[in-house]
Amino acid sequence: MKSFQGSTALVTGASKGLGVAYATELARRGANLVLVARSRDALEDLAVRLREAHGVEVAVIPADLGAADGPAHVVAGLDERGIAIDLLLNNAGLGSVGPFFDRPLAGHLLSVDVNVNGLLALTHLLGGRMLTRGSGGIVNVASTAAFQPMPYQSSYAASKAFVLSFSEALAAELRGSGVTVMAAHPGAVATGFFDGTTATIDPRAADTPERVAARTLDDFARGRHVSYPGRVVNRVGTLVPRLLPRRTTTSLVGRLNRGLGFDHVSDVGTPA
Numbered sequence: 146m147k148s149f150q151g152s153t154a155l156v157t158g159a160s161k162g163l164g165v166a167y168a169t170e171l172a173r174r175g176a177n178l179v180l181v182a183r184s185r186d187a188l189e190d191l192a193v194r195l196r197e198a199h200g201v202e203v204a205v206i207p208a209d210l211g212a213a214d215g216p217a218h219v220v221a222g223l224d225e226r227g228i229a230i231d232l233l234l235n236n237a238g239l240g241s242v243g244p245f246f247d248r249p250l251a252g253h254l255l256s257v258d259v260n261v262n263g264l265l266a267l268t269h270l271l272g273g274r275m276l277t278r279g280s281g282g283i284v285n286v287a288s289t290a291a292f293q294p295m296p297y298q299s300s301y302a303a304s305k306a307f308v309l310s311f312s313e314a315l316a317a318e319l320r321g322s323g324v325t326v327m328a329a330h331p332g333a334v335a336t337g338f339f340d341g342t343t344a345t346i347d348p349r350a351a352d353t354p355e356r357v358a359a360r361t362l363d364d365f366a367r368g369r370h371v372s373y374p375g376r377v378v379n380r381v382g383t384l385v386p387r388l389l390p391r392r393t394t395t396s397l398v399g400r401l402n403r404g405l406g407f408d409h410v411s412d413v414g415t416p417a
């Protein structure tokens with residue numbers, strides 16, 4: 146079992162939701178942290194709390210990972226501070242929900258920019274340094290959405306399918322190099338993922354971010370290449386698309402998402 150004590154982890158999307166839980170759990174396990182997201186104030190607040198509660202070092206690098214120069218800006222921030230990263234936790238992510246043509250193009254593009262391009266670029270920039278050093282770890286937060294096409298979440302599910310495929314291939318390429326790669330596939334997690342829209346996450350069907358974070362890190366520490374950090378039914382659900390014809394699976398998921406009202410989503414004011 147690997148230990149996080151004294152290592153340095155960079156967590157993207159650490160301003161809210163699952164990213165806060167990952168950063169908090171890593172700090173609890175003794176890791177120093179670099180927190181990345183766009184919301185500087187939220188990152189600074191979390192940094193103060195984690196330093197006080199756990200006595201770890203916490204640096205904050207605000208960055209837009211959807212911007213072409215975002216990942217390089219993060220690396221420049223690390224170099225200015227002389228920080229080397231042992232664990233890259235690519236958690237930042239977002240997704241459009243609703244019928245593809247009803248939702249603004251900008252939202253679809255932003256999710257691909259962050260979930261795919263930002264993740265790939267940070268992995269290349271920081272993973273390359275790990276490879277040179279011969280040690281390090283990368284955790285990519287994908288989703289159970291990665292395993293099948295999802296009507297009404299079409300671009301989001303496709304972006305997570307990229308993360309799944311990319312992570313599995315990279316894990317195989319890096320076998321024996323000292324750098325490990327793990328993809329994590331949560332199901333529904335009780336966060337503000339759908340904030341700003343009429344879509345909601347049913348808390349009865351969702352795991353807590355704290356539980357998902359702890360289980361992800363346990364799986365990584367055990368040397369796993371894949372983690373299903375949520376309830377068992379989520380993992381079972383990822384097996385279904387491997388058994389049924391893709392068209393059947395896609396129709397079923399479309400029906401499920403219509404049942405959740407995802408076929409008529411509109412924007413609402415962001416909660417205070």
Ligand SMILES: NC(=O)c1ccc[n+]([C@@H]2O[C@H](COP(=O)([O-])OP(=O)(O)OC[C@H]3O[C@@H](n4cnc5c(N)ncnc54)[C@H](OP(=O)(O)O)[C@@H]3O)[C@@H](O)[C@H]2O)c1
Nearest residue numbers: 158160161162163182183184210211237238288333334336
């Ligand atoms: N919630 C779920 O049900 C669920 C299920 C499976 C997988 N996931 C995955 O888990 C990860 C975390 O999601 P969450 O539920 O915690 O969502 P969330 O509460 O909406 O948090 C998303 C995080 O991503 C950051 N982010 C968004 N756009 C960014 C950008 N352009 N540059 C830098 N950071 C950006 C946000 O920070 P700023 O806004 O401050 O930039 C925020 O910290 C995502 O990859 C998501 O796909 C979530």
